Each structure stands twice: as structure tokens, then as C-alpha cells.
Amino acid sequence: xxxxxxxxxxxxxxxxxxxxxxxxxxxxxxxxxxxxxxxxxxxxxxxxxxxxxxxxxxxxxxxxxxxxxxxxxxxxxxxxxxxxxxxxxxxxxxxxxxxxxxxxxxxxxxxxxxxxxxxxxxxxxxxxxxxxxxxxxxxxxxxxxxxxxxxxxxxxxxxxxxxxxxxxxxxxxxxxxxxxxxxxxxxxxxxxxxxxxxxxxxxxxxxxxx
Amino acid sequence: xxxxxxxxxxxxxxxxxxxxxxxxxxxxxxxxxxxxxxxxxxxxxxxxxxxxxxxxxxxxxxxxxxxxxxxxxxxxxxxxxxxxxxxxxxxxxxxxxxxxxxxxxxxxxxxxxxxxxxxxxxxxxxxxxxxxxxxxxxxxxxxxxxxxxxxxxxxxxxxxxxxxxxxxxxxxxxxxxxxxxxxxxxxxxxxxxxxxxxxxxxxxxxxxxxxxxxxxxxxxxxxxxxxxxxxxxxxxxxxxxxxxxxxxxxxxxxxxxxxxxxxxxxxxxxxxxxxxxxxxxxxxxxxxxxxxxxxxxxxxxxxxxxxxxxxxxxxxxxxx
Numbered sequence: 388x389x390x391x392x393x394x395x396x397x398x399x400x401x402x403x404x405x406x407x408x409x410x411x412x413x414x415x416x417x418x419x420x421x422x423x424x425x426x427x428x429x430x431x432x433x434x435x436x437x438x439x440x441x442x443x444x445x446x447x448x449x450x451x452x453x454x455x456x457x458x459x460x461x462x463x464x465x466x467x468x469x470x471x472x473x474x475x476x477x478x479x480x481x482x483x484x485x486x487x488x489x490x491x492x493x494x495x496x497x498x499x500x501x502x503x504x505x506x507x508x509x510x511x512x513x514x515x516x517x518x519x520x521x522x523x524x525x526x527x528x529x530x531x532x533x534x535x536x537x538x539x540x541x542x543x544x545x546x547x548x549x550x551x552x553x554x555x556x557x558x559x560x561x562x563x564x565x566x567x568x569x570x571x572x573x574x575x576x577x578x579x580x581x582x583x584x585x586x587x588x589x590x591x592x593x594x595x596x597x
Numbered sequence: 598x599x600x601x602x603x604x605x606x607x608x609x610x611x612x613x614x615x616x617x618x619x620x621x622x623x624x625x626x627x628x629x630x631x632x633x634x635x636x637x638x639x640x641x642x643x644x645x646x647x648x649x650x651x652x653x654x655x656x657x658x659x660x661x662x663x664x665x666x667x668x669x670x671x672x673x674x675x676x677x678x679x680x681x682x683x684x685x686x687x688x689x690x691x692x693x694x695x696x697x698x699x700x701x702x703x704x705x706x707x708x709x710x711x712x713x714x715x716x717x718x719x720x721x722x723x724x725x726x727x728x729x730x731x732x733x734x735x736x737x738x739x740x741x742x743x744x745x746x747x748x749x750x751x752x753x754x755x756x757x758x759x760x761x762x763x764x765x766x767x768x769x770x771x772x773x774x775x776x777x778x779x780x781x782x783x784x785x786x787x788x789x790x791x792x793x794x795x796x797x798x799x800x801x802x803x804x805x806x807x808x809x810x811x812x813x814x815x816x817x818x819x820x821x822x823x824x825x826x827x828x829x830x831x832x833x834x835x836x837x838x839x840x841x842x843x844x845x846x847x848x849x850x851x852x853x854x855x856x857x858x859x860x861x862x863x864x865x866x867x868x869x870x871x872x873x874x875x876x877x878x879x880x881x882x883x884x885x886x887x888x889x890x891x892x893x894x895x896x897x898x899x900x901x902x903x904x905x906x907x908x909x910x911x912x913x914x915x916x917x
Contacts (some may be wrong), residue, residue, distance in 0.1 A: 425679065425884070428884075487889070487891070490891070496879060501878055556738075560785070
């Protein structure tokens with residue numbers, strides 16, 4: 388990947404295009420009424436899943452970048468994090484303004500007493516704080532604390548998966564698929580673990596060849 | 598949003614002559630929508646729109662028939678394409694695609710256990726108990742609902758035919774176990790297949806507990822529980838077990854699949870109750886499929902006049 392034609396710009400552009408694709412598809416499906424019998428549920432699920440997938444991708448940047456020695460991936464963390472926040476915001480807006488149609492009694496009941504909603508709101512608040520402080524200005528102002536603060540992205544990932552699990556009937560497997568991916572990403576954060584993978588990877592091919 | 602209908606205004610089930618039955622009785626059920634519309638003025642209570650002909654695809658999309666609270670039936674397309682049937686897949690919108698044809702002619706249901714007359718019935722033999730249209734609300738535990746014109750008969754007619762003994766206290770229902778037909782039974786091995794459901798004897802004997810073989814005037818499709826299923830309109834949808842092969846009269850309370858999967862979340866009774874939340878989400882409101890706004894969930898799904906007496910001295914919070 389040292390080839391200069393595969394430089395930073397195409398990767399960045401590709402990231403923007405990929406991250407906007409779910410939104411584009413949703414707009415298309417909305418316009419053509421291709422959303423099944425329960426459109427509100429459908430778009431709530433799709434925005435939520437897009438937010439989760441993109442958040443996991445932003446969390447994957449540093450471990451994968453390190454293992455493959457591809458530092459450029461690190462610069463995708465911010466746009467991916469912001470896109471995750473975008474989808475989470477639409478997800479929340481649908482919940483408040485469409486699903487519960489500003490019925491604040493019901494919304495209050497959910498946000499105060501239902502653990503899926505409490506955890507979902509917490510995830511959203513973390514993403515909001517991280518989005519606000521994602522600028523270079525905040526990076527400078529917070530100095531070493533900025534890095535610590537932005538480790539909350541992992542907490543957001545865990546809470547988002549828990550939020551999903553708490554919304555499905557027991558035994559529905561899809562959220563667990565995300566839980567496994569997240570667990571793998573967290574394991575790769577453990578000190579030395581990524582170095583261990585890296586050494587395994589550099590050793591493995593000769594072993595197979597021999 | 599609210600349904601403040603006084604019990605007096607609710608027509609008792611037995612007095613309620615459905616529009617279709619009336620039309621059938623005067624022999625014009627297969628007439629065109631235009632003809633039905635022309636007949637509309639002589640069949641009270643009446644919706645304003647033309648009645649759809651169940652033969653035509655868009656006509657089956659409902660809109661003209663109502664349940665006893667005046668709610669319109671859910672579109673046929675939605676009833677047959679939005680299904681919880683984990684034997685096929687957990688994706689409600691994919692069930693219709695995954696669902697395979699069942700061999701209806703070879704289907705047999707055995708009714709046994711604590712009965713004087715254990716018997717096996719084919720679907721044709723089931724027709725002896727009558728095929729009437731019953732329009733009922735169905736409220737899913739997940740928070741959505743439909744209004745469905747079922748074809749079927751009260752379960753108590755079938756039970757009477759097999760003569761339960763005095764020891765029989767519950768009815769236990771069992772779905773077919775066949776992983777070739779039902780991929781979910783091998784794809785999701787963590788559930789205790791086959792699907793089991795149960796009713797207390799007095800619930801099972803209630804006129805509103807139905808055995809259904811069709812909806813919208815047609816045979817049940819596989820995704821709706823073909824060829825024969827239970828319909829218990831005052832309970833959450835998962836109680837209405839599909840594709841039944843076995844009915845047993847028993848002395849002990851049966852353990853349903855959902856009770857086994859999560860005993861703290863799914864109880865034996867599973868009566869629709871806006872005041873008793875699911876441990877993880879509210880049951881106070883629901884969205885009728887095809888509608889935009891949520892509506893208040895009604896006690897016993899709006900059938901409290903008919904069924905509340907069954908639970909008179911029970912704590913519905915602990916007997917959820």
C-alpha cells in the first residue's frame with residue numbers, strides 16, 4: 388500500500404460516499420414507498436443500525452491500522468464518528484418526533500424507566516460530546532485529556548450494542564453479531580494483543596510456505 | 598388515539614353478523630366490488646367505502662370491513678407479509694418469502710390426553726365444526742397490531758367433540774416439528790422446539806378462542822400458520838400458535854416456548870394489558886400496521902367485557 392496513487396484523498400472520498408450510502412438508500416426507499424408495512428419501525432431500525440455499524444468502523448480504524456501498519460486509517464476516525472452521530476441523531480429524531488410524535492408523557496416514561504431508552508440516550512449524549520469536541524480547537528484545548536475523553540467512543544459502542552440487545556426478543560441473534568465484532572475490537576485494544584497478532588501474521592506465511 | 602367506547606356500544610360476538618356472512622347468505626359473495634357497493638345500503642353497520650372483493654389483489658387490501666370497535670381490517674398485503682414466525686426466520690418481512698407450501702391434504706391434528714374420545718382430524722374433517730368469519734384485533738407483544746378477518750370456529754366445538762375428562766385443567770398445543778420445512782428449528786437451536794402454547798380450560802372454552810383455517814376468505818398461507826392455527830384475540834399474538842399438529846388436554850399448566858426462553862418476560866397468561874409493561878418496554882400503546890399514530894392499548898385488547906370475568910380474583914401483575 389505504499390503506492391502514491393492510493394493516496395489519502397480517494398480513501399477519504401470513498402469513506403464519505405460509503406457513509407452517505409445508507410442515507411441515500413433510505414431517502415430513495417422513502418420516496419418510492421419501498422419500506423414495508425411498518426415504515427416508522429423500518430427507518431428507526433435502519434438509522435440505528437447505520438449509526439452502530441459506522442461507529443464500529445471508526446473503532447476498527449486504530450487496531451486495524453496498527454496491525455496492517457496503515458496509519459492513514461487513523462484519519463478516518465473523525466469523519467466516521469461524525470457520520471455515526473448523524474445517523475444516531477436521525478434515529479433519535481424519528482423516535483421523538485415520529486414514533487412517539489412528541490407525546491412527552493410516553494417519551495418521559497421511556498427515558499426514565501426503560502433501560503433500552505436510558506442506554507440509548509446515554510449513547511447519543513456521548514456521541515454528541517465527542518462530535519462537539521472533535522475539532523482541532525478542542526483537541527488543543529483539552530490536550531492530553533482529549534484522548535482520554537475520546538476513548539468514550541468504546542463505551543458508546545458497548546452501550547449501542549446493549550441498547551440493541553435490549554430491544555429484541557431473547558434469542559434474536561443479529562445484535563449478538565455486533566457484540567462479537569465489538570468484543571474483538573476491544574480485545575485488540577489490550578496492550579500487546581495487537582503486537583501479538585502482528586507477530587503471528589508476519590510469522591504465519593513462511594510457516595505455511597515451508 | 599383513545600378508544601373511549603362504552604361497553605354497551607359493543608355488539609356481543611354472537612349478535613354480530615359480519616358483512617361477509619350476510620353477503621354469503623344472500624349469495625353474492627363473489628360479486629364485484631361495484632355490486633357490493635351498490636348493496637352497501639342494506640347491510641348495517643356499514644363503512645362508506647366500497648367493499649373489496651377478496652379475489653382481487655388490491656381489493657383484498659381491506660379498508661371496508663371492521664372489527665366490533667369500528668376499526669378497519671388491516672391490508673391483506675400487510676397481514677401476509679409482516680409475520681412473526683420464528684420457525685421460518687426472525688425477520689418479519691422475510692417470513693413470507695422463506696415460507697414453503699405445506700401439504701394440507703396430508704395434515705393431521707391429533708387431539709388427545711385427558712379426553713374420552715381421542716381423535717385424529719384432517720383439515721377437511723375440521724370443516725364439520727363450521728367455517729365462519731370472525732374479525733379480531735391482534736396485538737403483538739412487540740407493540741404493533743392488526744385487525745384480521747379470520748375464518749374458523751370456536752375451539753370449544755372441537756373440545757366438545759373429544760369430551761375432556763374432569764381431570765383436564767389445561768389445553769396444550771404443539772406446532773409441527775420439521776426442520777426441513779421450518780429452517781428456524783435448526784437455525785435457532787437455543788429455542789426449545791417445537792413451539793408449545795397453552796390455555797386454561799375456561800379460556801379454551803371461551804367463544805372468542807378460535808381455531809382458524811383461513812383469513813380474508815381464503816385458506817391460510819404458510820406465513821400465517823397454515824393449515825390450522827389458534828386465535829386468542831385478548832392475548833398477545835405469540836399465544837396464537839400456528840401450524841398445529843397436536844392438542845392435548847392436560848392436568849398441569851403447560852410450559853410454552855416463550856416461557857422456557859425467558860420466564861421473567863413471557864408468562865403463561867400473556868393477556869394484553871396496558872398497565873403491565875414488558876420488563877424492557879412499555880405496553881401502554883401500540884401502532885396499528887398501516888397507521889401513522891400510536892393508539893392506546895386496550896385492556897384485554899378491547900375484549901374485557903367478554904373475558905375479564907375469567908381473571909376476576911387474579912393479580913394480573915404476577916400472572917402476566
